[in-house]
Amino acid sequence: xVKHLQHLAAALWCALCLLPSASAQAPSxxxxxxxxxxxxxxxGAGLNPAATHLAYIREVNGRWNLVVMEVATRQLxxxxxxxxxxxxxxxxxxxxxxxxxxxDIRIGIGDSDKYAVFAIDRDxxxxxxxxxxFIGQSSGIVGRSRGLPPRANFVSRVRSGxxxxxxxxxxxxxxxxxxxxxxxxxxxxxxxxxxxxxxNVVAWALDKNDVARAVVTQEKDRGTTWVxxxxxxxxxxxxxxxxxxxxxxxxxxxxxxxxxYVAARLGGRDTIAIHRFDWDKGVVEPEPIVSVKDFxxxxxxxxxxxxxxxxxxxxxxxxxxxxxxxxxRGTHWLVPQWRELQEMVDKALPGRVNILHGDPQTHVVxxxxxxxxxxxxxxxxxxxxxxxxxxxxMPWIDEKTxxxxxxxxxxxxxxxxxxxxxxxxxxxxxxxxxxxxLVHGGPYVRGIDWEWERDRQFIASRGYAVLEPDFRGxxxxxxxxxxxxxxxxxxxxxxxxxxxVKALIDRGIVDKDRVCIAGASYGGYATVMGLIRHPELxxxxxxxxxxxxxxxxxxxGWSDTADSxxxxxxxxxxxxxxxxDRAQLDATSAIKQAARLKAPLLMAYGIEDVRVPYDHGRxxxxxxxxHNRDVEYIEYAGEGHGWRLLKTNVDFWTxxxxxxxxxxxx
Numbered sequence: 001x002v003k004h005l006q007h008l009a010a011a012l013w014c015a016l017c018l019l020p021s022a023s024a025q026a027p028s029x030x031x032x033x034x035x036x037x038x039x040x041x042x043x044g045a046g047l048n049p050a051a052t053h054l055a056y057i058r059e060v061n062g063r064w065n066l067v068v069m070e071v072a073t074r075q076l077x078x079x080x081x082x083x084x085x086x087x088x089x090x091x092x093x094x095x096x097x098x099x100x101x102x103x104d105i106r107i108g109i110g111d112s113d114k115y116a117v118f119a120i121d122r123d124x125x126x127x128x129x130x131x132x133x134f135i136g137q138s139s140g141i142v143g144r145s146r147g148l149p150p151r152a153n154f155v156s157r158v159r160s161g162x163x164x165x166x167x168x169x170x171x172x173x174x175x176x177x178x179x180x181x182x183x184x185x186x187x188x189x190x191x192x193x194x195x196x197x198x199x200n201v202v203a204w205a206l207d208k209n210d211v212a213r214a215v216v217t218q219e220k221d222r223g224t225t226w227v228x229x230x231x232x233x234x235x236x237x238x239x240x241x242x243x244x245x246x247x248x249x250x251x252x253x254x255x256x257x258x259x260x261y262v263a264a265r266l267g268g269r270d271t272i273a274i275h276r277f278d279w280d281k282g283v284v285e286p287e288p289i290v291s292v293k294d295f296x297x298x299x300x301x302x303x304x305x306x307x308x309x310x311x312x313x314x315x316x317x318x319x320x321x322x323x324x325x326x327x328x329r330g331t332h333w334l335v336p337q338w339r340e341l342q343e344m345v346d347k348a349l350p351g352r353v354n355i356l357h358g359d360p361q362t363h364v365v366x367x368x369x370x371x372x373x374x375x376x377x378x379x380x381x382x383x384x385x386x387x388x389x390x391x392x393x394m395p396w397i398d399e400k401t402x403x404x405x406x407x408x409x410x411x412x413x414x415x416x417x418x419x420x421x422x423x424x425x426x427x428x429x430x431x432x433x434x435x436x437x438l439v440h441g442g443p444y445v446r447g448i449d450w451e452w453e454r455d456r457q458f459i460a461s462r463g464y465a466v467l468e469p470d471f472r473g474x475x476x477x478x479x480x481x482x483x484x485x486x487x488x489x490x491x492x493x494x495x496x497x498x499x500x501v502k503a504l505i506d507r508g509i510v511d512k513d514r515v516c517i518a519g520a521s522y523g524g525y526a527t528v529m530g531l532i533r534h535p536e537l538x539x540x541x542x543x544x545x546x547x548x549x550x551x552x553x554x555x556x557g558w559s560d561t562a563d564s565x566x567x568x569x570x571x572x573x574x575x576x577x578x579x580x581d582r583a584q585l586d587a588t589s590a591i592k593q594a595a596r597l598k599a600p601l602l603m604a605y606g607i608e609d610v611r612v613p614y615d616h617g618r619x620x621x622x623x624x625x626x627h628n629r630d631v632e633y634i635e636y637a638g639e640g641h642g643w644r645l646l647k648t649n650v651d652f653w654t655x656x657x658x659x660x661x662x663x664x665x666x
Contacts, residue, residue, distance in 0.1 A: 031461050033657075035396055036454040037649035039064075039105070042391035045367070045377040047071075048092045049314045051359035053122050054379065055079075055098060057087055058391060066090055066100050068122045071363050071379070079124045085116075093157045093185055097121055097164040099130070101154075108638025108645055110608030117148050119164070119185035128186055147188025149181075158182065159208065159256075159317065167193075167206075180204050180212070196235060198226060205251035205260060208317070214251035214260055214277070218243065221569045225249040227260070229279065236282060244486070244573050246479040249284060251277075252299050253310050256317035261289070261310055263299055270478035272296035274310065274322055290322040290332050296476050297324050314359070325476060327407040328353050328450045335360075341382065348387055349378075353450070356380075365390075371423075372402035374452045397452070401426060403460035405450060410503040412472075412496045416484060419477055420469040420500055421448045425460045433465040434514035434664045437501055437530075437538075440468065441521030443485065443493065444574065446476035459518075462657055463666070465510060471496035473574075487576050489522075489550060490529040490588030497526060498534045514664035518542035518656075520642060521612060524603075528590040528620065531599045540663040542656055544604040545612050545641050548620040549591040550576055552613075560610045594623035600630040602659045604652055606639035632659065 045056035054069045065081035080087055080100060090100035102116045117131040130148040148154075152170040164186060170179045178201060180193040193212055195201050202223075203216035211231045217224050225239035225248070241247040250263040252274070260277035262284055273288035274297055290297065299309040311321040311331070321333040330353065333339040337360045345354045349368045358364035359382070366378040366387065374394040378387045405423040412418050424430055436459050440447025448470050456466050470477060471493050473485020485493050497517070504510040517530040517538045524546010531541045547553060553561045553571065561567055572578070576585050586592050603621065605614040614635055621633050634655065636648050643649045 031401055031458075033458065033650050033653050034646065035394075036458045036461075037646055037653070038394070038396070039646075040374065040393035041395070042377065043375065043393045044090065045365050045379075045390055046090075046092060047358045047363060047365055048095045048122070050095045051363045052095065054363075054365065054390070055090055055092065055122070056377065056390065057090065062106075064088065064105075066098070068098075077122070077124060079120055079122065080118070080127075091154060091157065091166075093119065093164040093166050094162055097126075097185055099154060099166060099185060105644060108608070108636075108648075109606070109640035110638040117154075126186065128188065130183070130185065130188060147183050147185075147190060152181070155180070158210070169204075178202055182210065194231070196228065196231070198235060203250060205254050207254045207258060208256045213254055214262075216248070216250065221573065223248055225251065225262075227251075227277065227279075227282075238277075238282065238284070243569075244483075246483060250299070253312070255312060255319065259319075261319065263297060265296075265479060270480050272298055289319075290324075290334075292324045292326050292332075294477065295324065295326040296478060297322060298476065311357075323355075325446065325449075329355065331355065341380070344385065345380065345387070358382075369451050370399070371405040371450050371452060372399040372457075373397065401461070402452070402457055403466075405456070407448075407450060410500050412492075412499045414492070416472060416481065416496070418469055418471060418481075418496050418500060419448065419474075420467060421450065421456075422504075423456055423460050423466040423468075425463050425465065428463075428465070430465075430509055432511040433509060434463065434660075434666070435465045435467060435501065435504065435510040435516070436660065436664075437497060437515065437517045438466050438468045439497055439517065439519035439523035439526040439530075440470070440474070441519065441523045443471075443473045443489075443522040443526075444475060444482070446470065447474055458653055459656075459660075462660065464516075464660065464664070465504075467500055467504065469497050469500045486574050487581065487584070489525065489575055490533065491584075494526060494529050494533050497530060498537055501537055512537075514539065516540045516542065516660060516664050519546065520544045521546060524548075524612075525590070528597065528601070529588065531601065532590060532593050532596045535596070535598060538599060540600040540602075540659065542602045542659065543617075544643075544652065545606060545609055546603070546616065547612055548616040549589040550585050551578065551589065552616055552619070554578055556613050556615050558610060559613050591619050591623045594620065595627045597624060597628055599628075600632075600659070600663055601628065602632045602655060604634045604636065604655075606641060606643070607635055607637050608640045611641040 041059040043057055047054050052071055057064050058067055064086035066079045066087040068077045068079050085102045085104045088101050088103050090098050092098055099119045118129055120127045129146050149170045152168040155167040155169055158165045165182050165184050181190045183190040198217055200217045200219055201215045202218045204212055205214040207213045214227045221243055223243045226235040227238055228235050239249040252261045252263055254260050262275050262277055263272050265272050267286055273291035275288050276285045278285050297308055308323050308325050313320050320335045321331050323331050341360055345366055352368045352370045355367040356364050364380040364382055366380055367375050369375040374397055376392045377390040379390050380387050403423045403426050405421045408420050408422050409417050448468050459466050472481050473493050475482055501515055505512045515538055517527045519527050524543035527541040527543040530538055554567055603617050605617040624631050639648055
């Protein structure tokens with residue numbers, strides 16, 4: 001894992017990592033807010049399968065364009081660019097053709113109606129419109145489709161031959177109902193993959209002939225994993241489980257030799273590992289191929305550049321490595337040549353997370369980042385062993401001015417180990433610091449990532465320590481921590497956050513009289529409930545787009561959580577049942593407990609938010625008016641569940657800066 005070169009002399013305690021030293025000098029003037037929230041100007045560099053051409057997205061005249069570079073000559077071609085829209089993502093389909101998505105991200109989500117998906121050759125020829133629809137916040141995605149259905153997500157390119165076809169999953173009313181289809185990127189023709197008579201398929205693994213050989217079906221709150229030896233063979237059930245038991249077997253990939261790889265927690269393991277499936281015995285092999293102590297390996301097909309998952313060679317389609325997310329992101333290479341390249345790059349770019357992909361014989365793209373530095377992209381000439389800079393995502397960020405973060409663990413009051421990130425301002429001594437507890441949203445996600453993060457860095461730049469706990473209910477750290485958060489909104493999940501603050505106070509790092517809690521979405525809920533449950537601990541709170549009453553997640557009709565599969569099966573099990581848990585939901589409602597909230601509070605909501613509609617904020621504001629006069633409330637027109645516009649971010653974080661200075665600043 002990445003280790004800093006300098007640390008304080010003492011640890012917080014045996015389970016806590018060391019903290020950065022105070023040898024560096026703090027900048028004389030704070031970094032402008034705009035610098036943290038401006039959009040990247042370069043990102044997403046990726047090689048085609050043959051590693052002869054490189055594509056990336058860069059800013060041209062204020063808009064994101066898709067650019068292709070011929071590696072041998074370094075000749076550039078601006079393949080796609082628009083005056084009124086941005087290329088927001090792309091993927092290679094074969095050595096010649098790409099698929100890319102377009103949206104207008106320079107306007108608020110409520111004003112945005114442009115959404116399109118195209119395919120094009122690397123020289124800019126033979127464009128084809130796969131989807132040209134419109135995003136409507138209330139009605140979902142509607143509009144014209146010429147190959148890619150409006151509710152479909154790109155999954156992967158087709159592995160067989162030189163085909164420029166690709167796979168996409170089309171969702172019906174929920175992720176519990178999906179269709180996998182193969183789509184021709186040149187004429188839009190599409191063919192549904194045969195599920196062999198099974199319905200409600202939510203996960204697929206295809207063999208080299210595009211035959212579904214392993215799938216997961218879901219019905220209400222139960223999942224079943226099936227396998228078959230061929231297209232004509234009957235399905236065999238290898239797993240039948242409740243989806244909230246942690247017993248699922250997820251098919252990940254079938255290589256060209258027919259080996260099936262799955263992700264599962266077996267043999268009493270707390271964490272998810274990667275296993276092979278034994279076709280002869282009809283069972284998952286008990287010993288994992290790759291596992292990471294204390295962390296899950298959960299394949300993430302929608303973030304192939306840096307997300308966890310399996311890596312396969314272009315030649316021979318064999319497993320060459322596994323990406324994981326532990327204390328930092330990394331890759332467990334199974335091939336010596338890749339291990340050697342990784343060691344060489346890590347030596348050349350020390351103290352950073354370096355993610356490699358490409359052809360180890362010719363050229364490799366390196367995505368290099370750290371806690372203090374947004375991603376930079378390099379091209380490695382594998383033969384010459386030479387690295388050259390392709391571009392920096394945010395070159396105006398000087399890592400010498402940025403705070404450093406450390407992965408830590410502390411014990412909750414019941415003995416549960418809670419992972420977290422602790423960030424100290426640049427040049428801080430780490431004694432009696434004012435603290436902002438930044439609580440992640442979700443909440444059933446992994447919240448902490450050692451990569452550079454704008455909110456964390458902005459807050460630290462203003463002189464505050466930042467604690468980001470992955471409280472129980474957070475994913476990625478094993479089943480015990482995740483399942484410990486079931487039906488614990490406002491209860492044990494809340495205590496986990498408070499216990500992290502108390503640990504830092506006990507060690508003298510944090511000033512007990514200068515602690516503020518902040519967060520968005522679920523983090524906003526944890527903020528208002530933190531002020532209610534632990535008034536002695538927090539002097540103020542900042543809630544943006546936060547839940548204020550669990551009932552509203554069920555009842556606000558224009559919320560995307562109401563009347564959904566998640567509301568019918570997920571929320572009753574993980575958050576709380578409206579009837580069976582009535583007393584608990586009332587006791588953990590910020591609106592119903594508003595009389596107990598006495599601390600200063602800043603709240604902000606987006607008018608176009610359909611995940612947490614502004615009703616949450618307005619109702620809490622009304623409930624607080626008789627009891628608390630120190631409430632600042634703001635709504636942003638055109639914004640949704642989080643801030644897209646630079647002007648919104650500047651306005652909001654200027655308010656936060658003044659609010660923090662007033663209540664816990666020096």
